[in-house]
Amino acid sequence: MKNNLKKIAIVAMVAVVIAACKKNQESITESQETVKNSDKVLQYIKDLGFPAASIVDNGNEFIVEEDITFPKNMEIPANGAGAKTEQYYTGSIVNSTKKLNIRIFVDPSMTSMGSEINSAIAQWNGVPNSTLRFSVVTTAPYDILIKDENLGNGVCGQGQFPSGGSAGALVKINKNYIAGNSFAQRARTICHEFGHCISFRHTNWSAQGESTATNVPGVTGTDALSLMNGGQCGSGATVLSTKDKNAVAALY
Ligand SMILES: [Zn+2]
Numbered sequence: 300m301k302n303n304l305k306k307i308a309i310v311a312m313v314a315v316v317i318a319a320c321k322k323n324q325e326s327i328t329e330s331q332e333t334v335k336n337s338d339k340v341l342q343y344i345k346d347l348g349f350p351a352a353s354i355v356d357n358g359n360e361f362i363v364e365e366d367i368t369f370p371k372n373m374e375i376p377a378n379g380a381g382a383k384t385e386q387y388y389t390g391s392i393v394n395s396t397k398k399l400n401i402r403i404f405v406d407p408s409m410t411s412m413g414s415e416i417n418s419a420i421a422q423w424n425g426v427p428n429s430t431l432r433f434s435v436v437t438t439a440p441y442d443i444l445i446k447d448e449n450l451g452n453g454v455c456g457q458g459q460f461p462s463g464g465s466a467g468a469l470v471k472i473n474k475n476y477i478a479g480n481s482f483a484q485r486a487r488t489i490c491h492e493f494g495h496c497i498s499f500r501h502t503n504w505s506a507q508g509e510s511t512a513t514n515v516p517g518v519t520g521t522d523a524l525s526l527m528n529g530g531q532c533g534s535g536a537t538v539l540s541t542k543d544k545n546a547v548a549a550l551y
Pocket residue numbers: 366367491495501528529530
């Protein structure tokens with residue numbers, strides 16, 4: 300009897316050890332997959348034409364040109380980044396259902412800039428011949444989280460590109476840093492980051508050192524008035540230009 304108990308105890312212990320090994324193996328596989336996907340994301344960023352020198356590894360995301368973030372676990376658009384089709388976009392947009400109501404959740408850290416957020420939304424929603432609409436929701440589910448984060452000196456905000464047909468999911472605003480800017484400039488920062496969330500790249504991409512970008516069909520050339528020009532934190536255009544609006548109408 301005693302012997303039997305001992306046997307059972309040994310069997311149980313062996314089972315626990317096997318289970319523990321399995322668990323370890325699973326977590327190793329998981330982290331390898333994460334690494335693999337981050338390699339794909341890195342390649343995607345390069346394929347989009349962003350210079351390698353402008354890509355910053357920031358833990359669970361890459362940052363490009365200081366204000367565009369790519370989560371390392373993001374879904375890579377199926378058609379990749381190849382130039383296909385200036386306003387410029389990633390070639391991958393918010394799908395035809397989701398574009399009708401892109402839900403923004405305002406983190407408590409950003410409610411003090413609610414008026415600026417509403418102003419930014421009104422600009423995108425007011426584009427003629429476009430069915431793209433943003434709205435603010437106060438509960439989940441939502442498509443974009445906008446929150447305050449200290450991004451250091453010189454960076455007003457950060458946005459993400461769409462993936463899997465959904466809008467870029469996260470906008471970070473350097474709230475203290477832009478607090479001293481005019482209302483129009485604060486709203487511009489937010490409007491600009493939302494522009495990334497719906498696929499717009501920097502209209503002045505070439506001047507930013509990028510090697511390639513995908514034209515919005517029918518809307519070509521540089522545009523000094525574009526709200527989507529990059530590197531203009533606190534000084535750029537505060538209203539969508541005619542070409543910005545034409546680009547929205549062309550895609551949405
Ligand atoms: Zn930008």
